[in-house]
Amino acid sequence: MNMRRLALDPAKTDAVLISHCHPDHYADAEMLIEGMTKGGFKHTGTLVGSVTALDGGNGFSPAVSGYHQSITSSVVRAVPGNSFEIKGMGIDVTPTSHSDPTGVGFRFHTSNGIISYVGDTEKSDSIVPAHRGCRVLILNLTRPLGSRVPKHLCTEDAAEIALAIKPEVVLLTHLGMKLVHEGVKRQEEHIERVSGCRTLAAEDLMTVQVGKTIRTARSKGRDIIEDTGPVDLDR
Numbered sequence: 001m002n003m004r005r006l007a008l009d010p011a012k013t014d015a016v017l018i019s020h021c022h023p024d025h026y027a028d029a030e031m032l033i034e035g036m037t038k039g040g041f042k043h044t045g046t047l048v049g050s051v052t053a054l055d056g057g058n059g060f061s062p063a064v065s066g067y068h069q070s071i072t073s074s075v076v077r078a079v080p081g082n083s084f085e086i087k088g089m090g091i092d093v094t095p096t097s098h099s100d101p102t103g104v105g106f107r108f109h110t111s112n113g114i115i116s117y118v119g120d121t122e123k124s125d126s127i128v129p130a131h132r133g134c135r136v137l138i139l140n141l142t143r144p145l146g147s148r149v150p151k152h153l154c155t156e157d158a159a160e161i162a163l164a165i166k167p168e169v170v171l172l173t174h175l176g177m178k179l180v181h182e183g184v185k186r187q188e189e190h191i192e193r194v195s196g197c198r199t200l201a202a203e204d205l206m207t208v209q210v211g212k213t214i215r216t217a218r219s220k221g222r223d224i225i226e227d228t229g230p231v232d233l234d235r
């Protein structure tokens, strides 16, 4: 639905990546595979998934049916430490520490630098080394200041990770209800103050362009309602 509002054509999808076997991370995967393969008529595109997402296990059923796995042109099991390529772009699989023990993050080597998606995880010693050198650090921030829970990031953790990695931009997503109630701005400001990194919370239909500069835009469907322009890195 949101792809349509952004004028993105599912049939032009090259790959579907699933970080772990929780439904808020995979629920649309089969729909997207239907689009990518033109309803199964064209065996094309790559499905990348954590071991549980593809095979089930640890109490999980597979997130993608055998049928939908079979209509793609290739299936890649994402195991931390491995790397693969999609259309010439290198992608590293990174570790997480989450309630799906086979969950992963990804690090995308684009022609304009590295974009890191850390995935659902708590702060562990392996996170910072796995994502060092990225320009954009995408953090799944579930809990606000003073509310740490196991297996997820809270604002203090996000600030420490950002301080250690020093990306140009920190993007926050996967914002939990308690965090939204306590104020997204407060969390952004804390992370920015501690790390010195420009920090923005993602919004529905927000786009981020990573070129020489990094630009974000808020849109309402196909109409850009606010081009926030280059992210001000000196703020």
Ligand SMILES: [Zn+2]
Pocket (backbone or CB within 6 Å): 020, 022, 098, 120
């Ligand atoms: Zn999860």
